[in-house]
Amino acid sequence: MNENEKVTIYDISERLNISAATVSRALNNNPKISLKTKELVIKTAKEMNYIQNRLAQSLKSGKTFNVGVIVPYINRNFFSSVIRGIEEELSPRGYHVIICQTHEKFENEVRNIDALLNTQIDGIFISISKTTKDNGHIQKVLNSKTPLIFFDRKQDSPVFSSVTIDDFNGAYLATEHLINQGCRKIVHFKGDSNLEIYTKRYEGYEAALKKYNLPIKKKFIIPVDSTVEAGQLAVSQLWKLKEKPDAIFSAGDYSALGAIQELKKLGVKIPSEVCVIGFSNEPFTQHMELGISSVDQTPLEMGKIAAQVFLEQLLGDKKLTIQKKVVLAPELYIRDSSNKSQVETSKRKVRI
Amino acid sequence: MNENEKVTIYDISERLNISAATVSRALNNNPKISLKTKELVIKTAKEMNYIQNRLAQSLKSGKTFNVGVIVPYINRNFFSSVIRGIEEELSPRGYHVIICQTHEKFENEVRNIDALLNTQIDGIFISISKTTKDNGHIQKVLNSKTPLIFFDRKQDSPVFSSVTIDDFNGAYLATEHLINQGCRKIVHFKGDSNLEIYTKRYEGYEAALKKYNLPIKKKFIIPVDSTVEAGQLAVSQLWKLKEKPDAIFSAGDYSALGAIQELKKLGVKIPSEVCVIGFSNEPFTQHMELGISSVDQTPLEMGKIAAQVFLEQLLGDKKLTIQKKVVLAPELYIRDSSNKSQVETSKRKVRI
DNA sequence: TTGTACGCGTTATCAG
DNA sequence: CTGATAACGCGTACAA
Secondary structure, eight states, rough: OTSOOOOOHHHHHHHHOOHHHHHHHTTTTOOOOOOOHHHHHHHHHHTTOOOOHHHHHHHHSOOEEEEEESSSSSTTTHHHHHHHHHHHHHHHHHHHHHHHHHHTTTTHHHHHHHHHHTTOOOOEEEEEOTOOOOOOHHHHHHHTTOEEEEESSSOOOOOSEEEEHHHHHHHHHHHHHHTTTTOOOOEEEETTTTTTHHHHHHHHHHHHOOOOOOOOOOOGGOOOOHHHHHHHHHHHTTTTTSOOEEEESSSSHHHHHHHHHHHHHTTTTTOOOOOOOOSBBHHHHHHSEEEEEEEOHHHHHHHHHHHHHHHHHSSSOOSOOOOOOOEEOOEOOOOHHHGTTOSSTTTOOOOO | TTTSSSHHHHHHHHOOOOOHHHHHHHTTTTTSSSSHHHHHHHHHHHHTOOOOOOHHHHHHSSSEEEEEEEEETTTHHHHHHHHHHHHHHHGGGGOEEEEEETTTHHHHHHHHHHHHHHHSSSEEEOOOOOOOOHHHHHHHHHHTTTEEEEEEEESOOSSEEEEOHHHHHHHHHHHHHHHHTOSSSEEEEEEOSHHHHHHHHHHHHHHHHHHOOOOGGGGGGOOSSSSSSHHHHHHHTTTTTOOSSEEEEEESSSHHHHHHHHHHHHHTTTTTOOOOEEEEEOOOHHHHHSSOOOEOOHHHHHHHHHHHHHHHHHHSSSSOOOOOOOEEOOEEOOOOOGOTTSSOTTTBBBOO
């Protein structure tokens, strides 16, 4: 009963007095085999507790059925949700998902790419870090002919596909919503300019103001980290100005929360005096007593679609790199923090 | 310049007119090699953009430097934080982390184990699902001699290690805290009895009541899912009773939140009339206007320690399965929802 | 339909 | 110190 050592196709072939090749064929739905031996092999394989060695398989085929996902931090709701989407789409097809974190450091991103490349993954999903400047590491991926899909935070690339949301439009709609609430002096908490998502959000904000003939004021455009503290600080600075804002559109939810906390401390009424809307639709925004309006990025869907793009890529002609840019529609969630009419909308989902 | 095809040690050996074996030695810090050729090999390897093929390496050595992590859902804060801990501890040692989700379904757990086993991982980290009954799949892992570490949600096992928090004590301290606040009629929202973590929390609650000579009432022990809705429902049912509770200790934060929402709707004052404390210290608990008290499970640390236990295991004698049960101390976070004295503690961290 | 023989890229063993 | 060779487990032309 000491069948503890790994059982291989050779063990099966010996037991059955057939060749290992035949066993292999039986196990791989190869047509060139009689039903009889095929069934026999499958049966005894099961009996002997045979499990295929994917390593050997991969070495032969060049495919590992592993993909790598690179994100800044895996325990941030947005990223873990995207990863969940990827995993759920890919695992039924036999793929495994390897995760890597950059901690927003470019050097780690490079290291991760190298590590994934030499561990022979079949594809890479990446959301670049705030400090990523050049694209030498992405070039390496290109050279290795490994499919790569950007999601959310992408680099401009003429060859690689990407899945993002329409940040411009999300921001435009959020700003327009504030304008519709009667706000005229709208502050924007601007995210890191190194990332396209944040410049796009800024542009959407600007476009909405222009469209409604509102002035664009430099002093109302504040660079703010996506942290509670940064939001608090920004508000405390802003409220020292003579001209007070009547709304805040933040590029992140945490800074929106910080803003709200500070506004309350200052005795400013929300939403009657100031409306606030964030971005990302973090879980906490809906749980607050005063629900925070936000723009949802549909992370689960983003992950699933990124995975689908990857799978399509595999089917396509390898020579001709088919590149696909998917842009998802963001969803606006209007809650208390920006809802002056106090209509019951906190649960309502406004599909764009 | 068409050096695009994968370059192997043979390519290097040809170029240098030496054997592949020598190249291999040079690249692996093998002592049996002259410094001169070693440096030469390393230099040309770099020039030729050589990257080791980990697949071949793994096939030879039997080690893949991949580990698998199995959790119910990866985008739940607790789990993604543990995974982050594991990744951060293991990736500097060259390991990759593969993630799998069970969706709380036993069948998926079995499937995931099988998949990981045949993809030849070096170890498995698992938090079992609510519906996991027997342990046949864990036996398979044992047979394959693959190290396995339970974290948080474990099965009793005489051979496998585990890293958990002291759920009993966490619950005991939470309950004791409520008692110290003057509460005498304390409800417990009890989690799924299939999981040890929840029965332990229940026992901790019970022990605290006993210790302070408070009666244990069946009607105050309510099975509640860890969802907002379940918490709401439980409170609406409870407040139909003649005897109203004056505190709730919930085994989960979401149901604690639901309870608070429902209590407010009923016009019940928190914490003066009813104190509430949850479990898990989900991020939202600290962000609420009325901060929710909770028990922190130190997920990041749990992940790191699980990884360390795994690494220790590798060093130990393979024959003798060294089994280690690590129990971490939970941390109580007292916030508004259970702080009658209104002392500023919302930020204070009470280390146990 | 089945068997033989080789290669995937490395490393370890054994000579030299 | 270096080279030749086998082996890890599998899949697949090619031959039978």
